[in-house]
Amino acid sequence: KKSIIELLLKSAKSPSLLDFFSPSKTTSKSQLRKLTESSLGPCFFIEKAPSLVLLRILFCSTLTSEKLGTYN
Secondary structure (H helix, E strand, C coil): CHHHHHHHHHHCCCCCHHHHHCCCCCCCCCHHHHHHHHHHCCCCCCCCCHHHHHHHHHHHHHHHHHHHCCCC
16 A cells, blocks of 8 residues: 555655646646556556546555454
8 A cells, every 4th residue: 555655645746736647738648547557567457547547546455454463
């Protein structure tokens, strides 16, 4: 969970947080969508909003960590 958040923050080269979630002028995809697609791999098609996908991934990893007793 922590590494996903750090990766998102490092790769975001947007002047503001809002720009990170909106498509750039040169492409029709937001940076968040591109990061989500690249982290899931070529076998997945994102039907939901990328932010919702990442939120669910983080939620699932938190539940797994709590169940295994490794939550910090």
